[in-house]
Amino acid sequence: MDKLSTTKTFLNTIITFVSLVIAPVYGIAYIESLGIYVPYFDQNTIIILGSIVTALTLLSGITKKGAGATMTFIKYLASAYYSYRAMNMFTRFVLSTPETYGELIIDWGLWLALVIATTLVSGLLASLGKLAEEEKKKEKKK
Amino acid sequence: MCSISEVVFIMSILSNSLKALAIILGLILSAGSTLIALDAQNLAKSGVKIVNQNSETLADEVVLTVEIEIDNTGYFFDIYGVNITLLIMDNNDNIYDKDTEVIEHIPVGGSETATLSLSIPIDVAQEWQNGNIDLFAKLYFIFWFGKYDYRLIKFGIVGVSELRGG
Numbered sequence: 182m183d184k185l186s187t188t189k190t191f192l193n194t195i196i197t198f199v200s201l202v203i204a205p206v207y208g209i210a211y212i213e214s215l216g217i218y219v220p221y222f223d224q225n226t227i228i229i230l231g232s233i234v235t236a237l238t239l240l241s242g243i244t245k246k247g248a249g250a251t252m253t254f255i256k257y258l259a260s261a262y263y264s265y266r267a268m269n270m271f272t273r274f275v276l277s278t279p280e281t282y283g284e285l286i287i288d289w290g291l292w293l294a295l296v297i298a299t300t301l302v303s304g305l306l307a308s309l310g311k312l313a314e315e316e317k318k319k320e321k322k323k
Numbered sequence: 324m325c326s327i328s329e330v331v332f333i334m335s336i337l338s339n340s341l342k343a344l345a346i347i348l349g350l351i352l353s354a355g356s357t358l359i360a361l362d363a364q365n366l367a368k369s370g371v372k373i374v375n376q377n378s379e380t381l382a383d384e385v386v387l388t389v390e391i392e393i394d395n396t397g398y399f400f401d402i403y404g405v406n407i408t409l410l411i412m413d414n415n416d417n418i419y420d421k422d423t424e425v426i427e428h429i430p431v432g433g434s435e436t437a438t439l440s441l442s443i444p445i446d447v448a449q450e451w452q453n454g455n456i457d458l459f460a461k462l463y464f465i466f467w468f469g470k471y472d473y474r475l476i477k478f479g480i481v482g483v484s485e486l487r488g489g
Contacts, residue, residue, distance in 0.1 A: 286479035290467070292359070295475075299352045303345040310341035 190242025197238045201231035201263060218275045227270075230263045246315050250308040257304020261297045268293050359468055359476060362397030370396045371464065374436070385448040387411070387441045395429045400468040400475070402429040408463040409439045411486070413456050419443050451486070458486040 205227050209219055237259050241252035274285040289296075375390035389409060395402050410421040424437040443451075443458070450456045461483045467474035 282481075282483040284479070284481035286465070286477075286481070288477035288479075290476055291469075291473060292355075292476040295355075296352060299348045303348045306341040306345040306348075310337070310339075310345065313337040313341065 193242060194235055194239045198235040201234055202228055216276055216278060220273055221270045223270060226266060230266060234259045234263050250312040253311050254304050254308040257300055261300040264296050264300060358399045362400045365396040370394050383445050384442040389439045391437045393429060394434045395431055397431060400470055401431060403467040403469050403474050405466040407437045410461050411441050411443060412459050412461060419447060459483050460486055
């Protein structure tokens with residue numbers, strides 16, 4: 182594994198962990214400090230699923246050939262499941278003080294289907310791209 | 324039969340195109356989320372206004388009329404299936420009256436007005452005037468953001484405020 186791809190894998194892993202675990206957990210902590218309660222948010226699920234996707238990002242970066250392409254697709258599958266679970270946690274926000282009460286309700290509807298479909302198609306394309314790259318390297322060696 | 328250099332060339336193009344396509348899909352999704360957030364922010368900031376409200380006392384009831392104007396101040400998405408519901412209740416969750424209005428479609432830049440009318444029995448209004456009970460107005464504002472008749476994402480806002488009297 183060359184230096185460039187090692188750095189790329191390392192950076193991707195850090196970015197994935199920050200965006201899937203750190204940002205949601207601290208983002209919700211900040212929102213709750215403003216008095217807004219998110220009743221369906223489950224921190225443990227976010228940490229577990231986010232860490233799994235992070236680990237798969239690392240694995241898909243360090244594995245090569247067919248295994249690398251499969252890992253990439255599995256990573257995108259896990260990512261789609263993470264999106265599904267996470268988006269369904271952000272469907273109700275409640276602001277309740279003695280003076281005022283307000284609620285924001287979100288139904289992700291077709292948008293959620295679009296997010297999941299796009300993630301899966303991206304996963305398929307990325308893994309096919311990885312496979313094609315390996316084939317290219319193999320032909321070059323010949 | 325292709326030569327090795329041709330295979331390498333084809334694989335190179337295929338690999339780069341597929342990766343580019345995956346990146347473009349991701350970017351379209353991120354851009355879409357940003358545009359929805361922008362339109363939602365515009366609507367929340369200046370899209371919903373109470374333009375008129377008045378009350379009229381009849382023989383046995385007090386009639387409250389509220390006119391709400393909804394402007395689609397967003398740039399990209401139309402608003403569909405707007406459901407505005409207003410109800411009056413007391414602190415024991417007794418609902419005295421409820422009115423709903425549905426607006427099917429507000430295009431970008433469009434505007435619609437909903438008029439909601441509620442009535443409270445006169446004895447309840449008097450109790451409230453005397454400060455014996457508290458009355459609350461609860462507003463539900465539910466709508467879909469969408470385009471070309473496709474409803475993408477639904478937002479619902481619920482607010483409760485105390486009616487001042489007594």
